[in-house]
Amino acid sequence: MSIDITLTVNGREINTEVSPETTLVQLLREHLLLTGTHVGCDTSQCGACTVHLDGRAVKSCTVLAVQADGSEVTTIEGIAVAGGLHPMQAAFHQCHGLQCGFCTAGMIMSAIDLVTREDDLDEATIRKGLAGNICRCTGYHNIVKAVQMAAGQMEGRGHE
Amino acid sequence: MSETEISTIGRSVLRKEDHRFITGNGRFTDDINLPGQTYAVFVRSPLPHAEVRAVDTSEAEAAAGVVAVLTGADLAQDELGGLPCGWMITSKDGSEMKQPLHPVMAVDKVNYLGEPVAIVIAETLLEARNAAETVQVDYRELDAVVGADKAQSALQIHAEAPANTCYEWELGEREATEAAFEQASHITSLDLHNNRLIPNAIEPRAAIADYQPGTEELTLYTTSQNPHLARLILAAFVQIAPEHKLRVVSPDVGGGFGSKIMVYSEETATAWACMRIGRPVKWCADRSEAFLADAHGRDHFSHVELALDDEGTFLGLRVKTIANMGAYLSSFASSVPTYLYGTLLAGQYKTPAIYVEVDAVFTNTAPVDAYRGAGRPEASFLIERITTMAAREMDIDPAELRRRNFIQPEDFPYQTPVALEYDTGNYGVSLDKALEMSGYAEFSARQQQSVSSGKLRGIGISCYIEACGIAPSQVAGSLGAGVGLWESGEIRVNPTGNVTVLTGSHSHGQGHETTFAQLVAARFGIPIDDVQVVHGDTARLDFGMGTYGSRSIAVGGSALSVAADKIITKGCKIAAHLMETEAENIDFDQGEFKVSSSNLSKTFQEVAFAAYVPHDYPLDELEPGLTEKAFYDPANFTYPAGCHICEVEIDPDTGCVEIVNFTAVDDFGRIINPMIVEGQVHGGLAQGIGQALLENCVYDDTGQLLTGSYMDYCMPRADDLPSFNVDLTETPCTHNPLGVKGCGEAGAIGSPPAVINAITHAIGIPHMDMPATAEKVWRAIQEKRGA
Numbered sequence A: 001m002s003i004d005i006t007l008t009v010n011g012r013e014i015n016t017e018v019s020p021e022t023t024l025v026q027l028l029r030e031h032l033l034l035t036g037t038h039v040g041c042d043t044s045q046c047g048a049c050t051v052h053l054d055g056r057a058v059k060s061c062t063v064l065a066v067q068a069d070g071s072e073v074t075t076i077e078g079i080a081v082a083g084g085l086h087p088m089q090a091a092f093h094q095c096h097g098l099q100c101g102f103c104t105a106g107m108i109m110s111a112i113d114l115v116t117r118e119d120d121l122d123e124a125t126i127r128k129g130l131a132g133n134i135c136r137c138t139g140y141h142n143i144v145k146a147v148q149m150a151a152g153q154m155e156g157r158g159h160e
Numbered sequence B: 001m002s003e004t005e006i007s008t009i010g011r012s013v014l015r016k017e018d019h020r021f022i023t024g025n026g027r028f029t030d031d032i033n034l035p036g037q038t039y040a041v042f043v044r045s046p047l048p049h050a051e052v053r054a055v056d057t058s059e060a061e062a063a064a065g066v067v068a069v070l071t072g073a074d075l076a077q078d079e080l081g082g083l084p085c086g087w088m089i090t091s092k093d094g095s096e097m098k099q100p101l102h103p104v105m106a107v108d109k110v111n112y113l114g115e116p117v118a119i120v121i122a123e124t125l126l127e128a129r130n131a132a133e134t135v136q137v138d139y140r141e142l143d144a145v146v147g148a149d150k151a152q153s154a155l156q157i158h159a160e161a162p163a164n165t166c167y168e169w170e171l172g173e174r175e176a177t178e179a180a181f182e183q184a185s186h187i188t189s190l191d192l193h194n195n196r197l198i199p200n201a202i203e204p205r206a207a208i209a210d211y212q213p214g215t216e217e218l219t220l221y222t223t224s225q226n227p228h229l230a231r232l233i234l235a236a237f238v239q240i241a242p243e244h245k246l247r248v249v250s251p252d253v254g255g256g257f258g259s260k261i262m263v264y265s266e267e268t269a270t271a272w273a274c275m276r277i278g279r280p281v282k283w284c285a286d287r288s289e290a291f292l293a294d295a296h297g298r299d300h301f302s303h304v305e306l307a308l309d310d311e312g313t314f315l316g317l318r319v320k321t322i323a324n325m326g327a328y329l330s331s332f333a334s335s336v337p338t339y340l341y342g343t344l345l346a347g348q349y350k351t352p353a354i355y356v357e358v359d360a361v362f363t364n365t366a367p368v369d370a371y372r373g374a375g376r377p378e379a380s381f382l383i384e385r386i387t388t389m390a391a392r393e394m395d396i397d398p399a400e401l402r403r404r405n406f407i408q409p410e411d412f413p414y415q416t417p418v419a420l421e422y423d424t425g426n427y428g429v430s431l432d433k434a435l436e437m438s439g440y441a442e443f444s445a446r447q448q449q450s451v452s453s454g455k456l457r458g459i460g461i462s463c464y465i466e467a468c469g470i471a472p473s474q475v476a477g478s479l480g481a482g483v484g485l486w487e488s489g490e491i492r493v494n495p496t497g498n499v500t501v502l503t504g505s506h507s508h509g510q511g512h513e514t515t516f517a518q519l520v521a522a523r524f525g526i527p528i529d530d531v532q533v534v535h536g537d538t539a540r541l542d543f544g545m546g547t548y549g550s551r552s553i554a555v556g557g558s559a560l561s562v563a564a565d566k567i568i569t570k571g572c573k574i575a576a577h578l579m580e581t582e583a584e585n586i587d588f589d590q591g592e593f594k595v596s597s598s599n600l601s602k603t604f605q606e607v608a609f610a611a612y613v614p615h616d617y618p619l620d621e622l623e624p625g626l627t628e629k630a631f632y633d634p635a636n637f638t639y640p641a642g643c644h645i646c647e648v649e650i651d652p653d654t655g656c657v658e659i660v661n662f663t664a665v666d667d668f669g670r671i672i673n674p675m676i677v678e679g680q681v682h683g684g685l686a687q688g689i690g691q692a693l694l695e696n697c698v699y700d701d702t703g704q705l706l707t708g709s710y711m712d713y714c715m716p717r718a719d720d721l722p723s724f725n726v727d728l729t730e731t732p733c734t735h736n737p738l739g740v741k742g743c744g745e746a747g748a749i750g751s752p753p754a755v756i757n758a759i760t761h762a763i764g765i766p767h768m769d770m771p772a773t774a775e776k777v778w779r780a781i782q783e784k785r786g787a
């Protein structure tokens, strides 16, 4: 059985057929070839698959593609602003917030969500806010610094 | 050193590789898709120990979308070899270690939970999964051997390994050590378990294989830390395809930490199945499979004794260790608890007599092999724990006891009683710096404060040493290594003057594309953007040994340094011809070949162009082109060392441990990119602290894995860790051209004993095995209070 869905991915309207068990991450990676979003676990624990669904960070391994019908999805490939990187991308680069780069897409998507939601971003809040994303390489030290840096540069935060 | 070298070497250049990862343009193995590809799923043993009486694949073969179902018997029919272990250890009685066949897929017996029994290949992943569930395996269950400490008296797993013993190895002087203990006025002893860990690189292992019948070439894209070694093993031992027709590519790899050194069953079966069915086959591990079948780490049971005189001078160290090998010997498993462990037991100290015995045993658990540090964390944990225990027993400050026993700067080169010769170091300097940074002298004031708010506070020191860039090949060979331990580097100066660098080292997060580019750009006086570093493809580089044991900069970087020297030498000859002088009169500096005592010069680009368009060129003396290679075989290991200090505050009502300060002062020799080096330290610390506080691989008594997901295996998350206080000291390595030592593992080696020393200090107990979970800490506090 296939189900017809329509959604917007990184600003582009997609109309496609999926089987009911297809997850959002499968739709993104396998059907749309947006391989920047990764899969690191099978228990919704690692956050490598984090994308934005209607503006909120979700673990796309735990959302069915059909649930995204009618929604707006943004992935790591869709966050760069005209003419350059999103401030969070730039901050991860500036602060050496990535090593192998496998967790990075999910980490950046979660971090953007965190900065948009939270007004008062002290170190403890950032660390708590990122606890749904596992990074095995960086020890989080520079990720925390990157989020602090980007928070100072992102516009309209806390007012979504 | 020229201006350019000063301006890029030692500078925190931002990483060249970042852009593709932060924009989602990385290319990991699972991102690769080939036309006509099929999907593989493994049927794994649900039992840790059983006879396999029959495998019935008929239902699976008939299932929708299934292309093939292949078993261990099919492998045997194709006469494929087993997976070898690359280091032969000799027991103290002179016998060779027992190496039972490690089949790619089980044939008549399974020896660990999750061992592959069959591979199911279908048109879609879902079809492969569904079909795999219908494969019927008739098992006769056997008792499982689980704990390494009990393995030698348990049911025998492999016919060739009586008492489940792989080898009984020794190092050091038994009699001298016994004599030292007889003279001792104080002996401290300790029994400990160095907890078993599961590496958990966030990218799971994966493979996609492609066979071209026309050329008989097999390409395997896979998550390997050392693609050439994988090719060698697959060609020479497993005999899947001859080396010249096999290409192994490791594209972007999402972390390794040792677990992607090994050549495993799944990647091997995927490559073989691809040739059998004549279509590309893709396999990507679930995290659950990673827990079951990635090589695990650590798992040592040790008894250690330290003999001291009444001043606290170390007289002797005696260690007996039982090391768990798991069900089979993984690729380098045998070397981990021997040459990467026993040889490190001198630590930073002048202990005159050391004797260590290691029994390696088989159990019905996943194979155990190298995990970040590999042997060295086990050694440093034991030394730094027993040292702190001795200090507390003798009422000497742990910093002072260490200082009294340090190998002094004037003692280098220092021959330890356990085979290694340390080239250089200055341990007092890193200790002093760490003591100052951590506010060690003011600790008791902070402790008072904690006590007044109902908390416990403790501080722990660890002065670790490690050995990187395992070497030299001839010595390693005489000790049983099956491979060489050099590294290769190639520099291709292109006609337009930019540079392609090929390295046999492999980067899976370490930042080689930046560090190695800095190295080469500085040497040639060209912009770093003019240097492209290529690695991870056997078709692009002759051969390489890959990345493990923090060897990349010390061995791979040195190879590039030698290759760069050769480029400059040839460039000087070309420039001399162009400017009608002798090569001896040419100085190369800041990207220009200059004739000394004149203002004639040629740029690097001009010389490169002349090399490829040799119209005005000494063709009678020199070949055209400007490409050079070097194979660098180090004279010795390098010996990074440092001091880590951990301070904890514990809530006695919950047992929760908070790391309130963590200081790491490391001596990695010369540093090319401090930002990258600090990042390596942070990551290592997180894994070391993870081992000390959170992570633990647990099998129950029947051999079932209790910690088989992120719900049960506790990974350090952002809110479990503090920010780190890191700094460096520098004694350049004396035997490589760059003076570098390596920094990848130090964090994981130095930190665990610092954490446990702090916790035991806070509670006032002699020892606690890792991980110091809240429950364990709470119980210890209750017990202490009840006592």
Ligand code: FES
Pocket (backbone or CB within 6 Å): A038, A039, A040, A041, A042, A043, A044, A045, A046, A047, A048, A049, A050, A059, A060, A061, A062
């Ligand atoms: S893949 Fe791990 S949370 Fe989605």
Ligand code: FES
Pocket (backbone or CB within 6 Å): A097, A098, A099, A100, A101, A102, A103, A104, A134, A135, A136, A137, A138, B202, B254, B255, B509
């Ligand atoms: S950068 Fe490798 S897992 Fe985060």
